[in-house]
Amino acid sequence: MSLVDGKPELTRIRVWITRRSYQFRAEIREPGKPAYQVTVGGEAWKQGKGNLYHDRILKHVGFLAKKIADRASALLADHPQV
DSSP states (O other), rough: EETTTTEEEEOEEEEEEEEETEEEEEEOOTTTTTOOOEETTTTHTTTTTGGGGGGHHHHHHHHHHHHHHHHHHHHHOOOOOO
């Protein structure tokens, strides 16, 4: 962890779902290094890209998956004939 203006500069991780393939992608920004992206479960993921942050990334993926499931359940409850 490095300091910027006396405050710690932390690694930032952003996770989202791609529109075309509906896969989870993660962008990792480490202090002092270029940002990079990895597809969760993809070839680079299996080879260890982002392996320092697998647990944090999977926590984000779990949160997004639960949010999607909750919204789907609410939609199905509102439209039982589907």
